[in-house]
Amino acid sequence: MLSHQLSADDLLRLYRSLQRIRRIEEEVARVYPSDKIKSPVHLSIGQEALSVGVIDALSQSDLVAGSYRSHAAYLAKGGSLKGMIAEMYGKATGSSGGKGGSMHLISPEANVMGASAVVATQIPNAVGAALTQKMKATKNVVVVFFGDGATEEGVFYESLNFAALHKLPILFVCENNGYAIHTPLEKRWATTRLIERVATYGIPAQAVVDGDIFKIRSLSAQMVDAMRRGEGPAFLELHTYRWREHVGPNEDFNAGYRSREAATPWMENDQVKVVGAMIDPSNKSLIDAEIEDEIAQALDFAENSPIPEPKELYAHVYAH
Amino acid sequence: MLSHQLSADDLLRLYRSLQRIRRIEEEVARVYPSDKIKSPVHLSIGQEALSVGVIDALSQSDLVAGSYRSHAAYLAKGGSLKGMIAEMYGKATGSSGGKGGSMHLISPEANVMGASAVVATQIPNAVGAALTQKMKATKNVVVVFFGDGATEEGVFYESLNFAALHKLPILFVCENNGYAIHTPLEKRWATTRLIERVATYGIPAQAVVDGDIFKIRSLSAQMVDAMRRGEGPAFLELHTYRWREHVGPNEDFNAGYRSREAATPWMENDQVKVVGAMIDPSNKSLIDAEIEDEIAQALDFAENSPIPEPKELYAHVYAH
Amino acid sequence: MFTPTNAQRVLRYVDALREGVEQEMERDPDVFVFGLDVDDHKEIQGSTHGLLKKFGSSRVFTTPLSEDAMTGVAIGAAMTGMRPIHVHIRNDFMMLAMNQLVNIAAKAHYMYGGKVKAPLVVRSMIGKSWGQGAQHSQALYSMFMHVPGLKVVTPSNAYDAKGCMIAAIRDDNPVIFVEHRLLYFTEAYVPEESYVVEFGRARVCAKGDDITVVGISNMVVESLRAQELLAEVGVYCEVIDPISLSPLDAETILASALRTRRLLVIDNAWTNCGASAEILARVMEAAGPGSNIQAKRIGFAPTTCPTSPWLEKDFYPSPSSIAQEIYAMVKGENAVSWTPDPERAKLAYQMQFRGPF
Amino acid sequence: MFTPTNAQRVLRYVDALREGVEQEMERDPDVFVFGLDVDDHKEIQGSTHGLLKKFGSSRVFTTPLSEDAMTGVAIGAAMTGMRPIHVHIRNDFMMLAMNQLVNIAAKAHYMYGGKVKAPLVVRSMIGKSWGQGAQHSQALYSMFMHVPGLKVVTPSNAYDAKGCMIAAIRDDNPVIFVEHRLLYFTEAYVPEESYVVEFGRARVCAKGDDITVVGISNMVVESLRAQELLAEVGVYCEVIDPISLSPLDAETILASALRTRRLLVIDNAWTNCGASAEILARVMEAAGPGSNIQAKRIGFAPTTCPTSPWLEKDFYPSPSSIAQEIYAMVKGENAVSWTPDPERAKLAYQMQFRGPF
Ligand SMILES: Cc1ncc(C[n+]2csc(CCOP(=O)(O)OP(=O)(O)O)c2C)c(N)n1
Ligand SMILES: Cc1ncc(C[n+]2csc(CCOP(=O)(O)OP(=O)(O)O)c2C)c(N)n1
């Protein structure tokens, strides 16, 4: 459904999720210089609408997999904020007990199946999760998020072929922010005909080039419905822009590899503001306040959580 | 050029190459039960026209890379027959001194850069050879032969992207015989839209579905010309049929995974016979006799060649 | 070969493998088998025989040639509740699966703080002879031994093949299951009922006081032949089969070596950073100075595997080369050297084998 | 650190690497550098600094994220006359390159009977700390040591970084060149002129009679600190840097261990089937019984690398843990244990280092 088809509640829900993720990552960036965060951070500031729009089309039992840049997906799907911050702080209460760091967020409760720091590795893992759904005949679908760079890894094509061959319920979502670290598409892609290529596997493939959360949400909803009907995988190429440096809390428009001008249209089309402007101001300030409060509590929680016991180093090498 | 555009000499040359390869492999199959051949053999009987047609469009200094099923390419490019048979016999005079066997034929003299038994590995290696041609500004092109199964390996797509990105002079030739060992395409490919997929890299891609050597030859010639003009890579999907078992000397139509009926149209369209029928019978018998003589000599040569010295085991682990 | 008292049925290694998988598939609907050509008429040399017919194509299916993604698929399926068995016709091809196995499978349980498990079995076959050569003959399991989070098992006989397979399938961790192709047609007593061979417990296959001989995979068979021949000339070997390499039962090996004061490890692999290096290092660390243990390794020649049989014969350890090495170690370098009867040093499983593949 | 008498210029490891590459690129037009991000403004932590400007984008260029194919491209280019240097920002990512390195690069010269060569350098960096964690901190070089046909080098200082780089580029074989990220800003005397550090020759970095300590990569630096601290309490270590792991100069290590009767190998890697296992095994085989050598290994904890610094600190060997281990080995287990001053056990290169990456 596009914006005019959404209810006021839908809009409130979308705004809350967008604003919450934006503010959480802004706070992470603010705290970062204090060295309380013991982990690299790959912020999704500017890219939130992709995770929020897609995941809003899912139900709780659907699965999501992502990468080191999937704080947004983790949070949108319902992953614990306290667990995430504590994990970044290296505390025992972190989502991985301090063993995974910011690049490997997981939440079995929210069906976030994990995140990987080796580009594209999560793609076949998510396909495997989709195979499980088919074998166990659940009605769940799996969504996997990855960057434009991940589409250069051979495993991406192997995964598309297998998912299409077995008509698996998986939605492939490429967050195309135009860069792999500092390297633009022009240096990595022979052409930009990605959705056309994916379509040759018999996979419905669509692009959203303007970051519009409503288009993203309605396309996702259509595709997820089709998947639940057993029609097999689908693919979304979502154009977006990374507002901060590849890794770390700062902007890097002075680094020379990209200009602030290129970012400006994206910043002016900030979906957090766009959706924020569509909801009742009093509701908005209520939500904003709740979010600030939740974040403050999460930072507190992480701050005051215990560090892991030394013996934890040796736990979980093997499952028993 | 199609058949009517070919000179009598062209036809004689094509026939000689086709008939020579066919007869060599038939002899290999005949000798096989004697256990003189110490190596698995993946015969290209029935597929000769692909290698012969493509390679006829090349010049001596162009490079060719292939797989375990590339006896035809090796021979068509001018690799030594004596070296090939001796290699299969495990003799010191083999193309690899008995260290490579039938799956790793190489001929620096004929610019056959090697063959690999790990499916698809030769593809990026050939792209690397094409990079060398570009860097050294030679006018040479590289041709890499691989099967339909190889297109399922991610490295194939990675290689296409890189070759197209750098406009490298390489012709990718997929010998699509419909099977990977005993597994048909239907169990491996989500769709058959291969050339369409390859085209999305900006790579000219064409298929020849009837095994016609003249179409193969003229398409190759056009593509090679374009490559020499610096227009970058090209792709050919050549349909064909394997007449013998995946590995070994025999037919296997009784194995149950494919029928002789499916093979019949291919056998009736045998390009060795087709081209043979286009040339003067007296020339034909002259060529046939020369071929038989050459093969007899090669078998003799291999038979009477010395076995490798024990110390050869330890040679060539490292280059000095 | 090990003979459990209650088992009177003789089975081939390949059939024992198959039976182990079949019994687990019957017991647990989450177990499935996939990999290139598991469902064709060759049935991975017979090791998947009948599984398709019995369990259908949804639980027994071939794949595209996509080892990297298929490994990732197996891991993802395992992380979400299935128990996949992924089959490779050659151990060499697992090099395409390294990223998923080393960076994901081995680490998932740990880096997610114990919140997920990856119960996965990866089967692969080691090739030998008939021109397998450089890329179809490798045994690269030490690479997996190097990485915490993976288990590695190399059963040497039909009894262990079944028991280890069942244990591997039930294990909640990724298990690298390595089978030597020449063992497929060797026979042993194999109980019909389901049983597990526990990992991390080595087996003493022959008792002796002169030297401790550790054989790995098919080298257990070749060591036992050497042991028989040596017994006739009064040299008594204790032959130990570690069965699983990770976990590794170093204690059993150490205890034996401390008694015999001689240790020879025979691997069907390269020795450099191999399983044989690890075994010597563990013994050296644990035995301490003054233990006076003479130790040696035999494995592949430090070369690529050649195809020519005249070169290949020196690439591999053999009952003869093993026996001669043991004889020299026991009798001392300057003892008159001794060579076993070449005919009796030949192994049936080697002679049966004939090409093409 | 090693100080050649004729060299008075101090250079950082990262600059020495760069200089070695630059000088070879000047000398030989066939040398080129490629890999993810070699040409961006971060310049692989500065190790490719200025190369793009000087040699242009045809000889210094980034690639798509396609490690498998890029490795194959490097090999193919090498087989046809070029001398590629392929760069990985992390050693962990080389798991994607295993198939091409193990099945093609290591074997091409041999399986083609010497008719081709693959002169290739594969650079990769080992990460540490600041949440690098499970997938960005591994040191998997023992996997490459296992495979004949590959060479492996792990320079520990700026002098060797340059000399080994030049030697690697000139080598006609595939060379796996492994750099520890924390070494990048350590300094040493580095001659301006071109020179090679020959592979297969270990260096004795410090002389001592009480124990032979072998350090690998950055563990040379940490061992030397331990050695300094121990000297003050009358424990004298002989510290050896193998420099290249394949070929490995076991003779130098053996000679020292036969003299000190104590051997401790410290690796920045897992010990199981690691370089440290190979070194112990070689010494045990060659020293023979009666050599009475006490041997031990220290490396990564046998776990995945955790991100939390409170867990990570016990994952790695440190000057303190090394010194204490040495002290216990020399003084005997039941000697009163000793701990070095924690402040002085800290290493500058560790303290300098700060995130994000
Ligand atoms: C296999 C692999 N190669 C290289 C890297 C180093 N690396 C980390 S992030 C990254 C860029 C990925 O770009 P993209 O997929 O577009 O994701 P983005 O960071 O833009 O969200 C690279 C090359 C890695 N982590 N994994
Ligand atoms: C990476 C890899 N996986 C599996 C195999 C086993 N194998 C050998 S040939 C083959 C089939 C290849 O089929 P195709 O590429 O179509 O070539 P064809 O034999 O039909 O000419 C397979 C799966 C292999 N050699 N390499």
Ligand SMILES: [Mg+2]
């Ligand atoms: Mg990107």
Ligand SMILES: [Mg+2]
């Ligand atoms: Mg085929």
